Amino acid sequence: MSETTPAPRAYVLGAELRDAREKTGLGLRKLAAQLDVSHSVVVRWERGERVPSTESVAAVCAVLGLTTASRERLMQLARDAVSEPANTVSVGPAGEADQLAALLEFERIATAITDVSPIVVPGLLQTAEYARAIMSTGMPNGETDKLVMMRLGRREVITRKKLPIRFTAIMLEAALNQSIGGSDVMQEQLQFLLEMGERDNVDIRVIPQSAGWTPAHAGPFVLLEFAKAAPVVHLEHHRSSAFLRDEGDVSAFVTAREDIERVAMSPAASAELITDVINAKETTP
Structure with a gap:
């Protein structure tokens, strides 16, 4: 695996290992000494630049005194990271599947x-029929x-009861x-936006036409933020995507979000x- 650009699961694993170490108050060099490895190796693990073996993860957990549940979770992350493609720019069905798996984990x-979804409702807030209207072109019904x-x-x-994410949807x-799926589908979708916007953890914000050009006009992006890792940006266009x-x-996209x-x-x-x-749609003949 590349040691320059962390792949998604390796990135998450490294952040988790670093957080666990810092909570114990153990320094990098002391941990490396107890593991009998170079401290630079531990640095690469924590940055997600290198994936440690499951044996190394188990050794780290033992030194840090982590619980069995934490050890098993981190070892599974390591197993997943080993099989992850190093290149996080993906094109085509196979690449899309890999990126989707990583996106699901990040979410x-x-x-x-x-x-920031300029011209369509963000995916996590789409109704079934609205999503079907977007996805159905060229696809078999079953797929x-x-x-x-x-x-x-x-x-x-x-919507989960335990620690739901803070979700902000921004649209032009x-x-x-739009008339995606037809009038009835759009009416249902807009009504669903109102319902979701009533949740304490959901903000739905519209950029008015009077605002003129904004960074949102340059294209959609998703900014994911974590408790134990730096933010990640996900970009998607047709049959390609990137982290x-x-x-x-990432800082440029954080600034764009603020603007x-x-x-x-x-x-x-x-x-x-x-x-x-x-x-207005209800009164339009």
Whole structure:
């Protein structure tokens, strides 16, 4: 595996190992000495630049005095990371599958997600019929159904009772006026946005047309934030996707998010606008 750019699961494993070590107060060199390895090896593990063997993970857990449950979880992360492709830019069905698996893991452990989706409703807030209208082109019905169910299942990170993520959805006003799936599908989708926006952990914000150009106009992106690791950006376009973890690249997207939030309507004002759009559609013959 490459030791320059951490792959998603290796990145998460390293962050978990570093957090566990720091909680014990044990320094890098002391841990390395007890493991009889160079401290630079431990540094690479914690940065996600190298995947430790399951034996090495077990040894780290033993030195740190971690519980059996924590040891098993970290060893499983190591097993998963070993089989992960080093290149996190993916194109085509096989690459999409790898990136989706990583995205699901990132969504599961994230504490906050900001989805900037300029022209469509963010995936985690899509209704079944809205998602089907987007995914059905060129797909057999059975395959579309599987993809739709998977997308709906991903919403569990928002709706789960224990530690749901903080989810912020940002859309251009134009996204509310699309006709994806037809009028009835759009009405149902907009109503669902209002319902999800009532959750304490969900903010839905609309960028008004009057805002002019914003970084959101440059394209969609998802910013994932974690309790124990630096943020990660996920980009997706047609049949390609990428994860960005370089500090400078991610920082640019954090700044873009801040710029977008300055011009986006508040959650309350956004809900009023969505309600107005629903009412206008209902009265349109």
